[in-house]
Every structure is written in structure tokens, then in C-alpha cells.
Amino acid sequence: MSFAGPKEVIAEGDTVVLYLTPALMHTIEAVPQIRNKKNETIDYVFQTSFGALKVRDLIGARYGSKVQLTKGWAHVLQPNPELWTQTLPHRTQILYTPDISMILYQLEIRPGSIVIESGTGSGSLSHYFLRAIRPSGHLHTFDFHKERVEKAREEFVAHGLGDNVTVQQRDVCEQGFGEELNGVADAVFLDLPAPHLAIPHAVKALKNEGGRICSFSPCIEQSMRVCEALAKHGFLEVQNVELLQVEDIVRTRNVAVMELDFLKTKRTDTDKDTKTPKETKKYITSSAPHTMAGHTGFLTIAELPPLFAR
Numbered sequence: 159m160s161f162a163g164p165k166e167v168i169a170e171g172d173t174v175v176l177y178l179t180p181a182l183m184h185t186i187e188a189v190p191q192i193r194n195k196k197n198e199t200i201d202y203v204f205q206t207s208f209g210a211l212k213v214r215d216l217i218g219a220r221y222g223s224k225v226q227l228t229k230g231w232a233h234v235l236q237p238n239p240e241l242w243t244q245t246l247p248h249r250t251q252i253l254y255t256p257d258i259s260m261i262l263y264q265l266e267i268r269p270g271s272i273v274i275e276s277g278t279g280s281g282s283l284s285h286y287f288l289r290a291i292r293p294s295g296h297l298h299t300f301d302f303h304k305e306r307v308e309k310a311r312e313e314f315v316a317h318g319l320g321d322n323v324t325v326q327q328r329d330v331c332e333q334g335f336g337e338e339l340n341g342v343a344d345a346v347f348l349d350l351p352a353p354h355l356a357i358p359h360a361v362k363a364l365k366n367e368g369g370r371i372c373s374f375s376p377c378i379e380q381s382m383r384v385c386e387a388l389a390k391h392g393f394l395e396v397q398n399v400e401l402l403q404v405e406d407i408v409r410t411r412n413v414a415v416m417e418l419d420f421l422k423t424k425r426t427d428t429d430k431d432t433k434t435p436k437e438t439k440k441y442i443t444s445s446a447p448h449t450m451a452g453h454t455g456f457l458t459i460a461e462l463p464p465l466f467a468r
Contacts, residue, residue, distance in 0.1 A: 160236050161285070162318030168234065170217050173317060175235040175245060176225075178208055185237065185245040187316075190214035208232065237317075239285040249306050250279035253349070253374065256403045257454060258286050264397075264459045265345040265370045269295060274339065274346045274363055276300040276330045276356065281310045283347070288319050297323045298339060300330050334359035341365055348373040353380065357387040366465040373458045381456040393460035400456050407445050412438045 160172040168174055168188050176184040184206065190213065192202045202213040209229030219225065221236040235241065243254060253261075261283065267273060267290040278284060278301040287297050301307050307327040314323050328336070331352055335343075346360040346369070353373040360371055371393065375381040381398055388396050415437050 160317070161238070161242075161288075165236060166220055168216050168219050168221060171316075173237055174216060174221075175237045175241045176204070176206065176211070177233040177235050178206060178230075182207065183241065183245050185242065186213060188213060188216045190217065206232070239282075239289055242285050243282045246280055246282060248280050249309065250277075252280045252282035254282075254454070256401045257374065257457065258283055260399065260401055260457060261347060261372050261374075262286060262290055264457070265347065265372050267291060267345060269293065271295045271344045272298070272342050274298045274300075274335055274343045274360075275349075276335075276347070277302065277349055278306060278310045278325060279349065280306075281313055283349075284310070284314075284323065285317075285319075287347075288314075288322055292319075292322055295322065298326070298335070298343075299323060300326050300328050300335065302327065302329045330359060331355035335363045339363050344369050346371045348384075351380075352383075354383040354387040357384065357391055361391050361462065364462050368462050368464045368467075371460050371462065374455050375458065376455045378456060381458050384458045388458070388460045393462050396458065396460045398456055398458050400453065402453070403451050405447060405450075407447055409443060410440050411443050413441050414438050 160174060165172075170188060170190070172188045174186060174188050176186060178184075184204070186204050189202055191199050194200050204211045204213055206227060208231070209227035211225065211227050211232070216225065216234055219234060221234065223234060224231055225234050240255060243252065243258075246252070265273070267287060269291060271291045272295060273287050273291060275284060275287060275297060276299070278299040284297060284299055291297060299310070301310070304327050307325050311325040314320050314325065326336075331350065340362045342365065343363045344365060346363060348356055348360070348371070350356060353375060364371070371388070373381070373384045375384060385396055385398065
């Protein structure tokens, strides 16, 4: 239950993050034993690039503490959605923090919100939704793939989030979100191959007081169809957003300070101005990276007005 709230000590069964470097982390379950391929019970030894770790040694340790590996050391951290996104097992392509932060902001997610998500995928965005809506909100998440639904359901329960999420297998483009969800949602998020087909079902699911919708589309053609469907079904303030993350490189550089010779000595009319280095000074500089992350997808956002104004 390490996702459910802050903890100080690692308990057996907790999901923990083994932090080696900023670019190298692993998520493991703190259990003393596991079953191997021969279905034999053996001690759980986790292998890393810095050596092996006996996982039973984590149980009872403090979160944030330093743990010894056979060829080095690591820190053991309590997971959060950001760390989970970087370490989760990929069952599908996932959304990352830049897009997720805009989705949460545009959908106005807050504690107590009722959110519908389709599709669940690897559960990256789902964990952010759950952190934002807890303790009294609820996430209804859908995926058409049976194995992904079962795995996501298991993960939510293992992470202590099962009371705030319902996972269902369904093709929402054909079948909708179910009559039980008509008029209950504050926000709807779509990450589907044909999201425009789910727009009529989203209208039914959103509350009579209105609500927000956001659709993620890798291709502009998908986004265009979503915009047309949103306008057809009475949505207002339709926006299409693309996020590109640029991380500037900040470093200290030694810069030579140049001085004109004539400032130091007398000069004749035939002398030429020359520059000689006097000293070097340290400056903090910022420059763009040689490469940057490119296109991920388009976010199409809109507002459904209250029923009386439609």
C-alpha cells in the first residue's frame, strides 16, 4: 500500500523504487521470496547494474535510506505517479509528465472528482488521476483488452488504490460507458484510435451541470475529427494543444576578457588597435540542447455547458 499515503518504514508487500541514478531506477515488490520458472520458492535476489540486492533486507528499512548492493549502493524510495511513470512495465505506449500535467489542469481535476478514462493502457495517467481525486473521488477507467484490464486491476489493488477506481473491459466507441455512468462524470479523458466515435457517449456521461473533456491523438487527422464531433455535440471553447518540452543546458564557462592595447599604452596614428586577453571570468550560461524531444500528440480540450444552455 505504498501509493496510498506517506509511509516511513517499508512493509512486506510494498511496491518500492530502487533509485540508482536519475536515469536508472527499478520498481520492485518488497517480498522475501518468489517462485522461479520451476515453480520453486526461492529467496528474492534482485539484480542491478550495481550488483545484487537481497530484497528481504528492505523490509523494515526506512524509505529514503541507502541500501547496500554487492557492487555499490542505491536509495530506496516510496513510489509516486512520477516515479511509477518512469519505471512501470509498458503494456502500451504511455503518456508522460508534460502532457499529463496539462491534462490534469485542463480537466480541472480535484479531490472528489468523478473521472472517466478510456483507455487504461499501462496505467500511467490513471495513477495521476487517482492521486488528484483521492480520498473521495472515483476513477472509471476502460480498456478493450482483457489482459490489460486484469493487470491494471491487480496493480491498483496492490498499490492500495482499489477503493477509488473501477476498471472495466469495454469498447466504449461501440458500447459507451454504461447507463450507470450517465450524468455522473465531471471530466472525460479519451486515448483511443477513433476518439470521435466516443464523443456522443461522453455527452451522456457528463453531468447536467456540464463538464470537461480531453482527447489525446498522435495524428492531426484524428484531432480534426474530434474537433468536428465536439462542435456537433454542443461543446464550447474547443482548443487543440501540442506540448514540446525543451530543457536548457545550464553550466559554468570560463570566458576570456579582452582589452584593447591602446587603453594601456599610448598609440600613434600608425598603430593598429589590437586585443589581448587580460583574464578569464566564470559565467553561468544557458544554451539549447543539440537534440530535443519531438512530437508526442495533440491534446483536444473542450467544455460542455450546463444542460439548460445547450
